[in-house]
Amino acid sequence: MATPTVSVIIAAYNAMPYLTRCISSVAEQSIGQRELEIVVVDDGSTDGTATELERLTRVYPGLLDVVRQENSGGPSAPRNVGLDRAQGRFVFFLDADDYLGPEALERMVAAAEKNNTDVVLGKVVGVGGRGAPVTMFRRNRARTDVFSSRAYWTLNPMKLFRRDLLERHRLRFPTDLSIGEDQPFVAAAYLNAAGISILADYDCLFWVHRDDDGNITKRTSGSEPRLRFLPRMVDLILENVPPGPGRDHLAHRHLTVDVLELLRDHLVLEPREIQQKTLARLAETIAPLCHEGLREQLSAMAWLRLHLIRNEMLDEVLELVRFEQELKRTGGATPVAVEDGRAYARYPYFRDPERAIPDECYDVTDQLSLRHQVTRAEMRDGALHLAGHAYFHRVATHDVTTELILRERESGAECRLPVTHTATPGLGADEDLGEYTYDKAGFDATVDIATAAEGKALGNGLWDIWLVVGAQGLSREVRIGSKRAADVSGKAATHIVDTAEGLQTVTLYTTKPHGNFTLDIGENKHEVLPHLELDAIGWKGGIAAELVVTGRCTLDSYPDGTLTVRLTTSDGAGSETTVDFPVTQPANGDTFTVDVPVSSLSAGVWGGELRLAGWTVPLLPLPQDLAPAKWRRRGLPWYAKPVPAVPGDDELFALQVAKTDLVKAMVGRMKS
Template sequence: MATPTVSVIIAAYNAMPYLTRCLESVVEQTIGQSALEVIVVNDGSTDGTPDELERFAGLYPKLIRVFHQENSGGPSAPRNVGLGHARGEYVFFLDADDWLGTETLERMVAMSRENGTDIVLGKMVGVNGRGLPASMFKSTQPKTDVFHSRVYWALNPLKLFRRELIEKNNLRFPTGLPIGEDQPFTALAYLAAKGGISVIADYDCLFCTLRDDGGNTTSRTKGSEPRLRFLPTMIDLLLENVPPGRDRDHLAHRHLTIEVQNLLAHISREPADEADKTLARLADTIEPLWHEGINDHLSAMARLRLYLVRHKMLDESMELLRFERSLAKRKVSTPVLVENGRIYARYPFFRDPEHVVPDECYDVTDAIGVRHHVSRVELTGSTLHLAGHGYLHRVETRDVTTELVLRERDTKVEYRLPVRHTETPGLGSDEDEGVYVYDNAGFEAAIDIDTAADGKPLADGLWDISLAIGAQSAVREVRIGSKRAKNLSGKPETQVVQTVKGNRAATVYTTKPFGNYTLDLGEQKHKVARHLLIDSARWSANDNSELVISGHSTLTAFPEGELTAVLTSDSGESAAFTAERTPHTELFTIRVQVGRLTPGLWTGELRLGTAWSVPLPPLPLTLEAAKWRKGGKPWYAKSIPSKGKTKSFALRVDKVDLVRAVLGRLSR
């Protein structure tokens, strides 16, 4: 019997009518039924689940295997049974009330095989109001790990696992936990995934349903007690498997925020005497994970919440919980205090003399929202002009100190340039119900390439452009460009500008994928020569000794009179012919006075100043020889096939040999 690619394991308990759609989504997978085996374990259902399973097994006898057992009280035991029977290269755990996008398994297997990864997460979509983790699905990640991504925030097992990973590490679901039984299994799999982890964010892979009857396991299991049973398990798992340091702190962040917040919600429903004891248990449980340095990874709200929990301040914890709930419903963000360059959110108990809570629990300086918009970006001559606005969310624009920051990407050399502050009446009225006013947030700035480096010319490089937005002594820096006027496309605009150091190439463009502005000096990424193009060549209708070369330039600008065609003879002579530009277009014309050329073989190139050149292309073979008279004698010019693999311009100019011409006619 051939080994299936994927074993889909489904634990089913009273899953009707959701089970039907679940199974249909599996059999319809584009990976094909021949690549699948479906193992469904009926965990003592008392509704129509057993009959529906047998019906599907009858329809797909080679695909679906059904196992019946007494109710175990949770999904762990049936999932373990499924693992015991699985034969696939991969395993996918699917809940009986959820379903798959049609291409899910095909995409997941392809992602794993292309990148050699052991686990693949697929984007999850909540149905009927089901809340799901989303932070890990902001972008597709072909290969990452548990320490450099947000995958740990998704500890459910609804993913694709390489079965070898599971068996090699003896992974099974613990059966003694009423909820959270999937977290130890998934966490250990993440930690063991030496081949890496993939994330698919550009396709809806899994649809998870909030059941109308509230029958989802987590929603059925109430109270803080079951949560206080699995949280110590997870904390012990981290302490045993991840050494102290940044990696452990990254994973601890999840438990110190999500789990603690959820537990406080359950504690709020308990009688006061029980709630006090439960909070004390919670404080003791999280203590091994908490240390002073972990505050750097937490939001101010999380720091405050943990401080109150760790100090077993029940009343204050409940008040903060109520504050968070009301904040979620309000349209106005919490006011702040700006003091000595720091910004503090006015959360409950801030500088309350009856509650000694340190200011660091309220410090939002590094997390404060930074708003900006660019309305003008224009390179005129050697000066780049910018305009727009920028402000710190909830910080009134008083004592504004905003500066423009230029930072070279590789060397990190930076220069700070002053801006002219402009008024922005009404700015902010569309958020926070207009409570906060930002009427002096505008800026106008000029970056002069000749003087921006502390009075000296900027060096060649990629100069990233930022704003250091300052108000009331607080300063936050932000790259600008991602928010800009619709008429600013952000596409690269390359031009050649005259500077004190001569002609220089300058390109203003926005980066991918973030769309922030950068000034490219010296063709680091954007070459000038590719913007110079020859379209055609022909003999003038009015002058047989004039070759008309037409072309176009996609440069935004270049110095007038410096685009020329330069011809060089095999004897070393040269002649230059200046391009004539068609006003308000990209077109140019170069009139080569062939009659001025001396006898010889002439090659040519298109030059812009002295720094840039491109070879002139060969003249069309269909172009007949030109003839004219000079000094009473006949002359000619004709295209000569160039030698070598590279085809280029070659023009033979000479007097007509009258004797040879006569003999040629007589021989006809």
């Protein structure tokens, strides 16, 4: 038998009726059965799992390797058995309750091979109300590591592993843990992996909530099992990751996710004497990971929780858990107190003299949500007009000091400009149970491009648009544009603006992928010429000696009279004559028509172009077989006809205007 690409390892215990869909989802993978091996370890099931495995073996002959053993009490032993039997270049652990998307394995293997990575995380979707990890699946990551991503926030083993990685490091699931056994296994794989890929654009794994609540995490309750695996994870981090940001990144996950789950779902349900012992053990466990430098990474609530645990303040811990649960139930938001430019959440025991909990446990200044929306963003009459609202969540709009900043991306040059603070009655009334309103969060600003830089025009560059939102002494910057009203366009709009330094190109556009507003001044990303097009040129029907030029100008605005059709002729001695025929901006649409009365031109060969200041587009050449135009000037006959601009070159516009030579004309008639 050829070596399979993927060995899918399924530990099954009383897995009916879920097992059928689980195995079928693997057998029918788009990667094909020739690339697969399914190793199923029946861990002493008593519900018909064994019978179903026999049936599936007949349905998929040669595909399933079924092992039966006495119940081991957890998933570690059967997974290890499956891993020992696996032959594939990759292995994927799948719980018997869950199932795969049709292309999951093909896509994950392709990611591992293309990016030469050892672990691939496929997007997980919850089914039947079961929660699934989200933060690591915001976008695809071709190649990352455990310190540069949120991969560590999912430590379940339902991932694709390169088997060579697991064998080189002899990675197996610990059999002495009834829960959390996957964490040391996956963490060690992460830390030793050559790279990690994340597939976020395809639903790879479906996590099923069992109707009988039979998922392993549901069956195993109590603080004790969690207090066995958590110290092991702390030791693993201390032994393998040096002090610093990397260690803190991993510690963050355990100090928030695991600690909160232990308190919320288990400790609160236990007898008082058990609670006290549990809290003491938990305080001892987390102590090596806790230090003041970690504070910046954690929310105030998490830091307060850790403070109470480390000081073994049981009643306060229980009250904080109750407080958090009530917030979650009601959807409310904790009020804040603002003092000396800092904001403090009024969590339990804030400024309680008996507890003397430090203010830093309540400091949410850097965590306050800054909310904004742009309701107007447009260039008009040479100025940028902006309006909208911006405020700190839970901070009343008193003493508002919001201002606008234009910041050039490369040089960092800034223009700080005032805004008009406008009333926003009722803003916030439809959220937080109406507890907070922000009645003066509005802003309105007009930026004259010609004078914005201390009386001078803004220089060339990409000028990102920021607000410095201020209220009650708090202040924070935010790029604006990603949140905007439905009628505010993010489409690039290019304008020609008249300044003291001359005509300037200004494009208001939104960045990708975030959608924030930027002013492109000077064609850094948005050129003018693509906006100028010529469609046709020829004699105007019914009017002797008059050309009609049609074209399109998709610029959003330009000063009157600056867009012209310019004709030029030379006397051969270095002297040129030019005549401009202005293009009138169409009231609607972008198509224009220009009438050029050639009967007013002096004699000569005239070239032509569509011109907007320094931007030019050559006029289309006239067909060489175009009939001459004829007219009389002061009683004498004149004509105009197309000629090559250069002998043998018919690609440029060239129009010869001349007085008819009567002698030659008569000779020509006589010969004809």
